[in-house]
Ligand SMILES: Cc1ncc(COP(=O)(O)O)c(C=O)c1O
């Protein structure tokens with residue numbers, strides 16, 4: 001099923017008859033966002049694209065072609081004759097356009113974000129052998145904390161966690177002891193932004209390596225990796241990118257560090273000449289050294305397929321649209337449920353948010369379930385947060401209005 005044009009969305013129109021509301025719901029300012037884009041949304045409102053976006057139409061055909069047209073026809077030769085071997089770089093270069101990086105600095109090795117972060121963090125520590133501290137943002141997604149802890153134990157370093165302004169303050173005061181500083185430009189719970197530029201500049205001032213987890217920003221927020229002089233970055237492929245369940249993660253290593261990084265996952269696909277089958281490891285010269293083993297081809301194909309509409313629209317328009325949807329959500333809430341708006345745990349200022357926001361609602365998990373029964377998909381995070389993500393390609397204003405209406409009902413019923 002494809003996303004319907006805004007005016008004929010497949011969910012039942014409800015509430016929101018305020019004239020101002022109607023005017024705001026009139027689409028057409030940006031023709032791209034008022035037409036169908038082809039996502040298998042199954043008639044549901046997907047406000048959980050920061051967990052797992054819906055599939056783009058045409059994916060099954062794409063996979064069919066790889067399985068029957070390439071794999072069954074040419075077997076292992078597919079790696080050489082069907083562009084399979086190039087995909088980690090092909091996709092990396094597409095991602096570069098979304099992340100503000102020149103081509104040749106991003107690779108999709110086929111690993112998870114957790115593995116890729118492990119790889120990046122050890123490489124960062126190897127660039128700063130004499131520094132004892134790994135600084136990690138306290139409110140990081142748990143996997144980042146777990147991985148940092150493991151890396152620290154493995155290398156005999158120490159993890160320090162700091163939150164908000166304390167993170168930058170620690171860098172200012174103790175930065176010369178910090179090997180690597182790990183943070184995210186968007187808080188996975190609240191959607192609050194951290195400026196990549198200022199924190200990276202602070203890292204550089206004290207000689208630390210900045211390592212960014214871009215999972216909640218990629219495909220919805222410009223991060224300008226090159227302009228911000230970022231050292232290392234990772235991010236996942238299944239959220240706003242829509243690469244599908246378990247879509248592989250990416251690794252960014254800027255040109256200036258590519259020769260210097262010593263990545264611990266030195267698999268044969270990261271070798272300068274993988275098919276020479278040499279007994280000793282010699283890293284590839286550029287970003288290819290970020291490859292590991294044989295990549296999960298079908299997952300790469302799915303991710304590659306998902307990226308085209310994002311590239312077509314461009315990251316700045318995607319961000320504008322997501323922002324506009326989030327603002328509309330908050331305006332609808334203000335009109336119909338100001339009490340719920342008071343439970344916003346995210347910044348009210350759109351400049352300070354990424355693509356999602358969160359409300360504190362007791363019984364958040366029950367609210368998530370009740371909304372899902374009404375075709376509105378959100379996610380809850382313990383203990384009491386309900387998150388709403390505004391993916392620009394398949395969420396419409398009309399759907400946002402329905403979501404607020406249903407949210408209001410569900411919370412009323414729960415009380
Ligand atoms: C910020 C962040 N990093 C990492 C992950 C986990 O990545 P993976 O499951 O690919 O290892 C997630 C979500 O699952 C996340 O939100």
Ligand SMILES: Nc1c(O)cccc1C(=O)C[C@H](N)C(=O)O
Pocket residue numbers: 050051052141188
């Ligand atoms: N990666 C996930 C999974 O395998 C199952 C359920 C949810 C997820 C998520 O992506 C969670 C997400 N990173 C979050 O921000 O909470």
